[in-house]
Amino acid sequence: xxxxxxxxxxxxVLKASRVFKGLSEGCIHKILDKATYRDYAPQEWVYRQxxxxxxxxxxxxxxxxxxxxxxxxxxxxVRFIYPGDTMGCVAIAEIDHQVASAQALQACRIWIxxxxxxxxxxHEVPIAAVNLISAMIWDYYHYYQQVRRLRxxxxxxxxxxxxxxxxxxxxxxxxxxxxxxxxxxRQLAELAxxxxxxxxxxxxxxxxRGILRKSRGRIVLFAPEQLLKSA
Amino acid sequence: xxxxxxxxxxxxVLKASRVFKGLSEGCIHKILDKATYRDYAPQEWVYRQxxxxxxxxxxxxxxxxxxxxxxxxxxxxVRFIYPGDTMGCVAIAEIDHQVASAQALQACRIWIxxxxxxxxxxHEVPIAAVNLISAMIWDYYHYYQQVRRLRxxxxxxxxxxxxxxxxxxxxxxxxxxxxxxxxxxRQLAELAxxxxxxxxxxxxxxxxRGILRKSRGRIVLFAPEQLLKSA
DNA sequence: CGTGGGTTTGAGTCGGATCAAATCTCGTGG
DNA sequence: CCACGAGATTTGATCCGACTCAAACCCACG
Numbered sequence: 001x002x003x004x005x006x007x008x009x010x011x012x013v014l015k016a017s018r019v020f021k022g023l024s025e026g027c028i029h030k031i032l033d034k035a036t037y038r039d040y041a042p043q044e045w046v047y048r049q050x051x052x053x054x055x056x057x058x059x060x061x062x063x064x065x066x067x068x069x070x071x072x073x074x075x076x077x078v079r080f081i082y083p084g085d086t087m088g089c090v091a092i093a094e095i096d097h098q099v100a101s102a103q104a105l106q107a108c109r110i111w112i113x114x115x116x117x118x119x120x121x122x123h124e125v126p127i128a129a130v131n132l133i134s135a136m137i138w139d140y141y142h143y144y145q146q147v148r149r150l151r152x153x154x155x156x157x158x159x160x161x162x163x164x165x166x167x168x169x170x171x172x173x174x175x176x177x178x179x180x181x182x183x184x185x186r187q188l189a190e191l192a193x194x195x196x197x198x199x200x201x202x203x204x205x206x207x208x209r210g211i212l213r214k215s216r217g218r219i220v221l222f223a224p225e226q227l228l229k230s231a
Numbered sequence: 232x233x234x235x236x237x238x239x240x241x242x243x244v245l246k247a248s249r250v251f252k253g254l255s256e257g258c259i260h261k262i263l264d265k266a267t268y269r270d271y272a273p274q275e276w277v278y279r280q281x282x283x284x285x286x287x288x289x290x291x292x293x294x295x296x297x298x299x300x301x302x303x304x305x306x307x308x309v310r311f312i313y314p315g316d317t318m319g320c321v322a323i324a325e326i327d328h329q330v331a332s333a334q335a336l337q338a339c340r341i342w343i344x345x346x347x348x349x350x351x352x353x354h355e356v357p358i359a360a361v362n363l364i365s366a367m368i369w370d371y372y373h374y375y376q377q378v379r380r381l382r383x384x385x386x387x388x389x390x391x392x393x394x395x396x397x398x399x400x401x402x403x404x405x406x407x408x409x410x411x412x413x414x415x416x417r418q419l420a421e422l423a424x425x426x427x428x429x430x431x432x433x434x435x436x437x438x439x440r441g442i443l444r445k446s447r448g449r450i451v452l453f454a455p456e457q458l459l460k461s462a
Numbered sequence: 463c464g465t466g467g468g469t470t471t472g473a474g475t476c477g478g479a480t481c482a483a484a485t486c487t488c489g490t491g492g
Numbered sequence: 493c494c495a496c497g498a499g500a501t502t503t504g505a506t507c508c509g510a511c512t513c514a515a516a517c518c519c520a521c522g
Contacts, residue, residue, distance in 0.1 A: 070383040092361075093368035099375060122361045129360035130323075130353045136364065137324035140371050144330060147378040151424065152301040155510065184468065193382065198510065200470060216468065216519065386478065415500065429478065431502060447487055447500065 011060050014111075017084030018135040019058065022127055031125065034117045039109050046102035046110060047088060053098045056118040057087040062108025063169060067190065068100040077190035079146065080105075080169040089136060091115045092122075105170075150193045159202040160227040162191035163212075167221050177212075178221040242291050245342075248315030249366040250289065253358055262356065265348045270340050277333035277341060278319060284329045287349040288318040293339025294400060298421065299331040308421035310377065311336075311400040320367060322346045323353075336401075381424045390433040391458040393422035394443075398452050408443075409452040 010028050014020055020028050037060070040046060046057060049068055064081035078100055081087055087102050092115065113121070122129040149161060163180075166188060171178040182188060185196040185203075192199065203219070206212050211227065213220045241259050245251055251259050268291070271277060277288060280299055295312035309331055312318055318333050323346065344352070353360040380392060394411075397419060402409040413419060416427040416434075423430065434450070437443050442458065444451045 068379070070379055072383050074383070089364075089368050090372065093365040093372070095368065095372055099372060119361065122364065123357045126354045126357045126360060129357060129364065130350065133320075133353065133360065133364055133367065134324040136367055136371070137320050137326065140367070140374075141321065141324075141326060141330060143371075144374070147382070148299070148301060151378070151382050152303050152305070195511065196469080197471090197512080201510095204470080214469095426479065427501080428480080428503090431500095432478095435502080445501095 013083040014058070014060055017058065018138070019084075019086060019128060019131045021131055023125070023131075027125060031121055031128065032111065034121060035111045035113045037109055037111045039107065040104040042104055042106055044104045046104060046108075047098050049099065049101040050097050053088060053091040053095060054115050055088060056091050056113045056115065057102070058111040058113075059083050059085050059087065060109040060111060062110075063105045064108060064110075065103050065105050065187075066100050067103065075190050076193060077187060079142065080165065082169075085139075086132070086135060089132075089139075092118055155192070155194060155198055156202060156205075157228065158192040158194065159188070159199060160206075162188055163206075163219075163221065164224060164227055165191060167224060171221065174220075176220060176222070178224060180219045180221065181217065182219060183217045244314045245289070245291055248289065249369070250315075250317060250359060250362045252362050254356070254362075258356060262352055262359065263342065265352060266342045266344045268340055268342045270338065271335040273335055273337055275335045277335060277339075278329050280330065280332040281328050284319060284322040284326060285346050286319060287322050287344045287346065288333070289342040289344075290314050290316050290318065291340040291342060293341075294336045295339060295341075296334050296336050296418075297331050298334065306421050307424060308418060310374070311396070313400075316370075317363070317366060320363075323349055386423070386425060386429055387433060387436075388459065389423040389425065390419070390430060391437075393419055394437075394450070394452065395455060395458055396422060398455060402452065405451075407451060407453070409455060411450045411452065412448065413450060414448045 010025060010032065014032075015025070015028060020031075023031075035058075040062070046064060047053070047055075059081050061083050064087065066078045066081055066087070068076050068078055070076055081102065087110075088098065090097075090099060094115070122132065149158060153161070166182065167178045167180050170182065171180050173179075185199040189196050189199045203212070203214055206227075207214060209226070211221070211223045213222070241256060241263065245263075246256070246259060251262070254262075266289075271293070277295060278284070278286075290312050292314050295318065297309045297312055297318070299307050299309055301307055312333065318341075319329065321328075321330060325346070353363065380389060384392070397413065398409045398411050401413065402411050404410075416430040420427050420430045434443070434445055437458075438445060440457070442452070442454045444453070
């Protein structure tokens with residue numbers, strides 16, 4: 001299932017990723033040589049909340065959803081992971097368990113380092129370490145804001161925000177607008193920290209405002225720029 | 232106001248801090264030589280949300296409160312900074328503005344690096360870089376949980392949690408219990424993400440349950456272990 | 463057609479924010 | 493020593509957003 005790196009070409013997305021920024025191709029090769037990669041099928045779990053955290057991940061292609069289960073048992077979609085982003089940082093800090101779950105939403109190729117290999121590399125390649133610090137701070141920063149929104153924004157704004165996030169992750173640009181094949185409101189509800197009933201009501205409001213059109217499992221965003229303008 | 236490092240003794244708290252863990256005394260000296268330190272008086276601001284973020288901070292002694300203003304204009308106390316903790320990491324990732332405010336609650340001594348000096352040191356001292364990564368992940372992790380609590384826990388539990396945080400930060404152990412000189416409920420309200428009215432009501436409940444006693448600007452915790460046990 | 467999911471809608475409920483007002487505490491100055 | 497005022501605290505009344513549940517609805521598929 002997993003394969004050693006043996007390709008002489010490094011995917012452009014990896015060269016451009018935040019952790020590898022400023023590194024020579026040779027250096028990137030050296031780092032990838034210490035890793036394995038694995039391809040994940042849609043819906044497959046990369047890791048689950050609570051399981052031992054001993055590996056560090058870098059997404060080369062595809063899309064991953066990071067979600068967590070709250071104490072009250074609700075699933076929350078924390079954010080999406082895009083190519084070039086890292087996952088499972090907690091392994092590096094010797095936090096024993098994953099604090100979230102990661103699930104492939106599309107076919108993904110993911111590079112994997114053991115905790116030990118990752119630590120060794122960070123010591124050997126200071127630029128990578130500093131890059132990782134920067135990357136983590138950005139993640140932190142985005143999480144920070146996301147969470148503040150969830151706590152303080154009213155439902156309407158949370159839904160609008162979630163729509164934008166979802167369209168960025170899953171949207172297909174077409175002539176009539178950005179099409180989101182969401183297959184149900186559950187994802188949207190989890191992003192906005194609410195339930196499918198409230199999602200339905202808010203989407204109806206937005207439809208009346210002419211910002212989108214919805215049909216079974218499919219949303220077409222006409223005017224994304226109108227969102228968050230608190231009409 | 233600021234002073235160059237020239238002391239031959241390094242405070243024990245710095246040697247034991249998460250960023251300096253595993254570094255030789257000489258190495259720590261080298262790092263501190265690139266810094267200045269400054270003493271802050273209680274209530275003094277270390278930095279304010281929104282101002283340019285160009286410096287990186289390490290708290291040697293005292294206590295700092297990290298707070299943020301939400302979009303709705305409410306002040307929220309994010310967490311306390313203890314000796315050995317870092318502040319202002321965003322400067323390293325070249326995020327232009329502080330995302331939170333830091334205020335000294337007690338007399339503090341704080342070490343300060345410019346962004347450039349910090350970046351240079353992280354490149355030169357890989358152990359420090361890896362340490363910083365670990366430290367940040369821990370911060371991340373704690374923030375993560377804090378925020379999940381704020382979002383999903385009912386008021387009662389949020390207040391109980393906040394009481395424990397506050398007693399850890401400001402509590403004085405005495406014969407009758409842990410005394411918290413809070414000087415009003417505002418701090419508690421900001422920690423719990425609520426208002427002083429709700430704080431008052433919840434504290435009254437806890438007083439009836441015999442877990443604490445309150446008087447003007449002062450709370451005595453008798454049975455902290457009873458908190459969060461959801462009686 | 464019928465059945466099963468996704469979707470919509472209405473009614474009920476509740477936690478907790480808000481507002482207003484009463485009450486208390488303590489320091490201050492007369 | 494007492495009266496006073498500024499805050500802090502308490503309490504009651506009210507209100508509102510949003511969650512919950514139940515039921516109706518609709519579409520797509522077999």
